[in-house]
Structure formats: structure tokens, C-alpha cells
Amino acid sequence: MAEGVPVVTQPNADDDGAWTTLLPELIALLDLTPDGEDRFAAGHSTASVTTGHVFGGLVAAQAVMAAGRTVPADRAIHSLHGYFLRPGDAAVPLHVEVDRTRDGRSFSHRRVSAVQDGRVIAEFTCSWAIPRAGIAHQTGAPPAPDPETIRPDHEVLRDLPVGMTRYGTSPDAFDLRTVGLGPGWFESKVPAGEPTLVWKRAAGAVPDDPLLHAALFTFASDMRILHPVLRPHGLAMYGVDVRPATIDHAVWFHRPVRVEDWLLWQCESPWAGDGRGFVRAKVYGTDGTLVAEAAQEGLIGLG
Template sequence: MDATLQYLLGLLDLEPIEQDIFRGASHDWVVPRVFGGQVAAQALVAACRTVPEERLPHSLHSYFLRPGDPGAPIVYTVDRIRDGRSFTTRRVVAVQHGQPIFHLSASFQPAEEGLEHQEPMPSAPDPETLPTADELLPRHAHRFLDPAVVDLLLEARRAIDLRYVDEPPFATAGRPREPRSQVWFRVNGKLDGDRDTPVAHLCLGTYVSDMTLLDSVLLAHGRGGWTVGDIVGASLDHAMWFHRPFRADEWLLYDTDSPSSQGGRGLAHGRIFTRDGRLAVTVMQEGLMRVPRAGRA
């Protein structure tokens, strides 16, 4: 297993400090705030720790309340809202410095047979034909507000093999196009042993789901995002529906689009497909999308 994947799995292995209370660390690379996908994944881990193994999350709904401090631990408290015959509900609050920074509600269900259909998987080139982050990001370093951000992004994504199907927003700033983005992703390495569990794959998928979701909003307006300094952005909320099993260590296609942006906010919709065409996850997120004052007409 790749060392960076081991490190990421370590971040998701929360420390129990009391019944239904857990503590998590953050990435040790320097960033302005805790990565939202990390907080969401850790909160889901905390919720899963209080639910029987045969019940897996089928949906989560969450809000980012305050920026997280990457230099301080995060405490997750779990409320056992309901334990029903078919569904289990948990509420998780993430706290730093005595204040809530994130709130998540998740619903769990045991495996069950039922009606089944899905949207077809969109076409996309094979991931092996696309450039890696190490190949793509340095090529566009001159576009960034601070070229040192390249090293930051590479370090942040070292555990994730993420490949853009088309050029990302930071490479196309100034050229609006269709509000749609596609990336292939998988974790760098194979999960094995006691770490190879359905919950681990679900939580890793949650972690990655916050990485490129708002790109489609930026593309619609020819904006490059915070990396080029033409947008002040942040995740405001995050919702996921888990439809079918998937492995985070095998290629997954993340197809995203943006139905609307207004009022300093942008809405993004995403679908995660397995390589053989099964719709595994649906994602929705609204994000802060403010144009810096100096850039306004």
C-alpha cells in the first residue's frame, strides 16, 4: 500500500475518547483551512462507528459552518437519533476551539432487494490515456496566483490519482464553456486486510467527492478559482446518496455539471460511476462563489 494512502487511512481512523465522541487529526501540510472532504469523511467514520456493520450509509446531508483549523484536532460527537427496524439515523457535530465547524446527518440501511434502474454512464476516454497530476499541474504553474500552490496541490492529492478528462478551470480561465467537468479518480494503492471494508471505500469516496465538484460552476464563467485569484470560494453544504457498492481503489468516473449560479453561490451536481458503468453515488453541493472586489466592474 502506498505510504500516502496509509497516511490518509490513518487520518480516517479516528481516536475514540468517550462513548460516541471521537477525535481526528488533519493533514500536516500547510493550508488556509481544513479540506472539506476530510471533515465530511471523518464525520461519516464517526457515525459509522456507532452503527452495526450490516447497516451501511445510503445518504448524508451536511453543512460547513466555519473554516477548520488544520493545526488543531477536531472532536466529533455523535447523536444516536434513531435505531429503527430498517433505518438508522445519526447526527454528527465537528467541534474545534469550542465551536461547531461542521454538521452531518447520515441515514443507514441493511442490504435490501427492490426496484432498480439508473442513468447510463456518459462517455469518457480511458483514465490511462489522461495526464497525471504530476504531468498536468506543473504545466500550468504560471497561471496560478502563487506558483507554490502547485506543490501544495500535489502534496494534498498524493494519495489520490485524479485525472481530468478536459482541461481544468485553472487552465482555461477567461474562456467560458459548458458547465460540465469529468475526472477519473482512485486512491493510490490497494486496500487490503482489515482496512478493506465497505465503510472504508464509502468514506474514501466521500473524501474525494469534495475535490473537483465546483469546477463545473467555474467553467461556465471562465473562472479559474481560488488558485488564480479570480474567485473567493468555499463549500457551503454537501449531500451524497450511495446507490451501489464501489471500490475507491479502482477507477471511478466523477461526472459533474452546474444547473445554476446566483447570489454569490454556485450549485453543482455530480455522479460517480464505476468503470463498468454502474451509478454508485450522486452528489450535490452549493458553494460560495464571490468575485473579489478588485475584479468587479
């Protein structure tokens, strides 16, 4: 493995925690090692090594960290767009390469490639901007119960029936609390476009680094975002007969994000077809401020 890339050990495959990445490990994985001009060595999580699945949200977060290290300090990230081109291999070193496309008076643009064995497995474009005054408006936040009154998802998921994977049944880097999650939730068909509401918050303290918070938010933006694609059909993303895979992903940052604060994700799927499904999300703070939006398209394999 390349110098500077963390080496992780493989836990017992029967351990539910093998499916998760805890916050201290995630923060360490975002501390990238310089490996040439605008090139960084990036590590794999224990969960990736154990399951053989490289989580796209981690690769996207590492891309944000790499690009952010090449941008002037007076600019904040406002968007990320990415395509996942090939499955990642947790047994192969990962490098993140940044192309400084443009630095203008107000905006900086970066193209980022995640590379293994000389092949690009994911490609991103990121844009940073200097904040400035102008017109402002936003849509209102939906009504939702206080997150402290909702059981954490990993506790609820432990009670789900046989036939579901163990994914999500142990504490993770983020505390997720889905409104209404419980027995029968996945099997109940809902109209296409009906929102799924999820509170998310980092499961611990995070250093006061805006770039790190943006990268962690990017990681969280890929956590279970495709649920609404399955719900109109009474299917579960955790079902053993469902095989989701992300094709492309986007995040728009409207405000600086603080992942230690509760954020309400309003996710909906307006369309699915041709073996694909699409989800868009609005993200609100507890005060109702619209802080970000995200969108993802994924392949949905069945059977």
C-alpha cells in the same frame, strides 16, 4: 493537543507537496481515537497545518467513520448531508460527536457534529440501511476516454501559467484525471450545465473495510467538485483571485463503493448566483454502473 490526535510537522511552505494529503496519512487520519461515549478525537492533515485550511472533505470523511462505528454491521451507508458552519482551525484539536438519533428495523440515522473549542464547525446527518430487493433503474454513463490514456491532473497542472496556485500540482491521496484538461482549459468558457468529466481513484492500496472505502469516497467527493461553477465564466478554481468555500455537501451511495477502482465523475453546474454556485455529480464505475451521486453548494469569492 488532545491525547490520541496525531501531531504533524510543518513542511517547507515552498514545497508543492505541502498542499496535498497522501493516502497513507489520510487512512491514518480516519483511524479515529475514542474519547468518550460516541465521541472521537480526530487529527489534522499536514496540508491543513501548513496552509491553515482545514479541508471539509476530510472532516466529512471523519464524520462518516465516527457515525459508522455506532451502526449495526448489517447496514450500509446510503446518504450523507452536511453543512460547514465555521472555518476549521488546524491549530485546535478536533472532536467528532455522534448522536444516535434512531435505529429502526431497516434504517439507522445519526447526527454528527465536528467540534473545536466547544463550537460546532460542521454538522452532518448520515443514514444507513439494510439492503433489500425492489425496483431498479439508472441513467447511462457518458462516453469518456479510458483513464489510463489521460495524464494525471497533477502533471498537467504543473504546466499551467503563472497566476495559478500550486494546489493540485503534486501527487495526492487520489489520482485525478480530468478529461480535456490542458492549456486554455480553464480560460475556455463552456455553456452552463456542460458536464466536466473526471476519473478518480485512490492512489494506492486500501484495506478491505467498506466503511473506510465509504469515508475515503466522501473525502474524494469534495476534491475540486466546484470546477464546473467557474468554467462558464472562463475562470479557474486554481486562480489566485478565486476564493471558494463550501457551504453544504451531500453524497448518496447507490452501491458499495471501492475507491481502488476507477470511478467516472460527471459533474455539472446548472446554476450560480448571489455569490454562490451549485454542482451536482453522478459517479459511474468502469462497467457503467451508477454507484453514487453528490451535490455541493459553495461561496465563490472573486478578486
